[in-house]
Amino acid sequence: MLSTGLLVGSIVGAGIFSLPYVFLKSGFLAGIIYLSVLGVCTFLIHLMYADIIVRTSETHHRFPGYAKIYLGEKSGQLAGIIVFLANFLTLTVYLILSISFFNLISPQFPLYYKFLIFWLLGSLTIFLKIEKAAFFEILTTSLTLAVIFAVFLAGYFYGLPAVNSPSIALNDLALPFSPTLFSLLGLGAIPALLVYFREKKLPFNKIKRVLLVSTLVVIIAYLLFILGISWLSGTVSEDAVSGLIGNISPAILFFLGIFGVVSLLDSYMSVAFDVEKTMHYEWRLPKWLSKSFVVFLPPALYFLGFQNFLASIGVVGGILFSLWGIMTILVWKKASANSSPNQIVSKIPDTVIYFLLTVFTAGIVYEIIYALA
Secondary structure, rough: OOHHHHHHHOOOOOHHHHHHHHHHOHHHHHHHHOOOOOOOOHHHHHHHHHHHHHHOOOOOOOOOHHHHHHOOOOHHHHHHHHHHHHHHHHHHHHHHHHHHHHEEEEEEEOHHHHHHHHHHHHHHHHOOOOHHHHHHHHHHHHHHHHHHHHHHHHHHOOOOOOOOOOOOOHOOOOOOOOHHHHHHHOOHHHHHHHHHHHOOOHHHHHHHHHHHHHHHHHHHHHHHHHHHHHHHHOOOOOOOHHHHOOOHHOOOHHHHHHHHHHHHHHHHHHHHHHHHHHHHHHHOOOHHHHHHHHHHHHHHHHHOOOOOOHHHHHHHHHEEEEHHHHHHHHHHHHHHOOOOOOEEEEEEEEHHHHHHHHHHHHHHHHHHHHHHH
């Protein structure tokens, strides 16, 4: 249960707040289909990544290192670029959204003070050790799930009539792909999960169950949150929370703001920890330099113009996470070519592999076309 909480807490982050809006635009039925299909896809990708780590004797690596071992030097460099961009843009997305939640807690507080507080708290997390991180994850995950359930109950009993939405809106049919993938994929948390398993001497064959249960918990939590927000909002906003102002009591807004900040800090910690380790172990950067990148690059990207919440999620989820998923499949195919005494999964049918590759490729093509339109 502790390891499941560790993974759930790492996955549930900024992406959840984009889902009510894209579900409304594309149609709730279309959104549920995306959530279900991409839930299966991300479960399999998480499973492959965990299997890659278990099969490899050099356990201190992050994903670029595994890509280098199994696919060669150039693939390792490409994976490093993908992971670097994905992680730092993800941290920037958390900074963008943090302001919306501080607005719920204290609307009068100056904007850049809100930004500064979240940035400082998030930066401090890279100095935590994994044992403290696991304990912190359980606390924040419990709070996150409790508030999601409270939002659902508040919407069910006290909300407005449900926002009208078609079952499927053909014009915006592809819109949920990037936000949903962004919300479900948690590859950066897998190495920390394996570290926890090794430290606690847990059997690796239980990882599959942890990944499956975590995926189901996340999907159910997302559905409850989407329904709750759609019932509570007069107009569902892109960040899910701005549309609540004026429709529900300040007390609920305050607690939702606390939930948002805690949830974002939780995920910020996981991503920051993973990218700092990637730069230190794979790029051989001194620890002080890798930590400096994690601390100062996200706010630099924000002030350079990366301030659109939904557009940033589109780039990260639709392009970078899809590329990361494709490379994970390729690395796993190479790693699993030979049997190993340490493995989680021995075989995945080729039809499933081709389906995953098709889904991620289609997502990349759509996001590029959408960005150029």
